[in-house]
Amino acid sequence: MTGLGEELRLLRHGRDWRGRARVPRSAQRWERPEAGDDFPTAWARSAPAGALRTALQQGVLKPVIWSQIRPVVHGRQYLDSVRGPAIFVANHSSHLDTPLILGALPRRITENLAVGAAADYFFDSRAIAAATTLLFNAFPVERRGSRRGRSLAAELVDGGWSLLLYPEGGRTVDGWLTAFKLGAAQLCAMKRVPAVPIALRGTFVAMPRGRRWPRPGRPRVTVRIGRPMRIGADETVPEFRTRLVRAVAALWAEDDLGWYGALRAAADDSLALPTGSRSVLPTTASGQLTEDSDMAPWRRVWEATRPPATTRPRQVWTD
């Protein structure tokens, strides 16, 4: 008979803190679509739950996160024109992203913001689903499209809620920007609501996949909010999606190229954009565009974690 400790060790082996094991590669083909959207979330949008959520976000979540990292937020002023529902789209590489965005956005927006969360990740355990729903006003999003028709997103926009979506469909494994799925652009087209691009830099370094807490040293992270964008009269959904990706990539590149340099690169169409299964690093610290799809995984992580360029003012007096 094995001891309880040994049993627990075996049971926990290869599982994360939520008890989930990664799917063995040879079993991925046979993965079952999760039934996450069965979890009720309407209760979390009630007034008492909203008040509790605001208290938790402002009183606990934001102070804790802000004490562990050094967020720098740009572009909040562009949100003045946002009245009514909007779709916030951001790149995604860390569990820090959502609390960071919620902390960076004005309260008048976060109080009416619902967050799309992976149904197969956050909604497979009722306890975790309940906590996620309460804290982030989360609703389940099917990443594999098996239940696309039953998504709550459209219903929420109709109800006056803004949404925060991660069109990449999940956290990237190497910190690079991956292709956007069509859902967010489709929703903007269908509901005629604006999309607000957001780029996050530094969260992959601060707390990548596999970490449960930001790394020590209060790493610097940047939240760049772009101007709201609306789909053009003659614009197709895929075209709008491309415009969204370019906007996020330009915001991403600002850390390396500067605001005007990023604008110029976007205008010249010289920013690397992800397509299909090809992920890109829109720029590197050295200013080189990096889009080598054959690059070894370690090199991709290496590039993504390259420290940002120093932000000291330009030297006027030289030796």
Added chain:
Amino acid sequence: MGRPGFVLDVDERTPPLLMHEGEGFRLERLPLGSRVIYPPESLPAIVDLESAIRHALAHPHGSDPLPRLLRRGMRLTIVFDDLSLPLPPMRTPDVRQRVIEQVLELAAAAGVDDVELIAANSLHRRMTPAELKRTVGERVFRAFHPDHLHNHDAEDPGGLLHLGTTPHGEDVEINRRAAESDLIVYVNITLTAMNGGSKSVSVGLASYASLRHHHNVHTLRHSRSFNDPPNSAMHHSYDRMADLIGGQVPVFTIETTLNNEPFPAALRFLTRREWEWNLTDQASYLAVKRSNDLATAKLRRRIWQATEAPYGVTGVHAGAPSQVHPHTLAAVHRQQLTEVQGQADVAIFGLPYICPYNVNSIMNPILVMSLGLGYFFNLYRGKPIVRQGGVAIFYHPMPHEFHPVHHPSYIDFYELLAETTDPVMLETKYEKQFATDPWYTHLYRTSYAYHGVHPFYMWYWGAHAMQHLDDVIFVGGNRSTTARLGFRAASSLADALELASDTVGRQPQINYLHAPPMVLADVR
């Protein structure tokens, strides 16, 4: 719709995998690169089973509808599979009860008075009245027991009839009442591909004189496997006998197939793929595992034996046996078949607490051997999952325990194994002596004992595997009983692989048959 079976390649992501080991289970980490053969997920059960049975009886394969075969004044014998099927026993009402009730409704409507119900227990122990009642249901039991609902007696000199010999010289001797009936209605549960078809009447109602023609070492060594009837010498013999019986008495068979739900909801983790276990499954695993480990042996056995399977019925087919069985086999294959590319050097099997011969009883070492080297090893089509000259590793504690009422001849057979474990030697030297021993016969007929020859059959059941394998190792096995059976014991998988390295080297390819639920490896 359930997902199909598949073969998992163990990689660094693979969590420890569930392994049955008798009245217990454990998580085991398999070496990287091992392959794990998973059964298809459970198929949906028939929702309106009553209608499905009615439809099958009215629209049979290769036969007139049952109502047309029933007439006033006829002798009708309803025969049903005994308690060895299914495993674990299914939650009541048993599908046999539901079929028998409908057959009896039709018989009553046709004015049939002479109806006899017989459990096809062959040389198995008699079913107790409680077991009979559980199988056929309260109404049937009250109406027919004890005079017209009883067990088959393979040693009743007046109760057997020799119908003749097959072209291969095989005696066909079956239950007299059944043989002299105007119609035999056979109610079957096909749990594995070896069940049903020609086997039902020719084995279930047979005597030792008849059974010895196919339950022998030679036939079993040429049954590759006995779960693949076209390649099973044993089934060829059944077919010949069934042809002879069918020429003398009409047989209308009703075959049912089950899905892969052998465990109740509290044990759901036993049937789920380990990387898909949620927190509930993990908590259940831990709670059940700890409780099971801490329970006394007696309590543990009682709990496991009280487990009822929530099986759902996936198919009901009726008619002439030869016409019905292909449909039944197709349904079994839909539920159990998993394609495997190539054999391995080492096969791993986790043996559960139950086999066909220890329902409400004890699994003694000979039954463990028969379950492992017989039933589990033969869960293949094409080729065994382990190569010729390979090693089989089984998980079972193999305690030195026997049920003195159910398995008296096993106790004496175990002593023979000190002299030899060679099936041929045992067969030629001792089989007849045990088969005709008057005390064993008496216990078989009047008590609840398996027939005197039964432990021999169990030993022959593993004859093909013993010939095929170079080494057999039991992880966690009692050293003295394991040694008595001619095998080796290891305390852990690592030790077992160390022992196996003498035969298959240090980097063997491993196949683990992840059962139960039932899986039939289709090895290419």
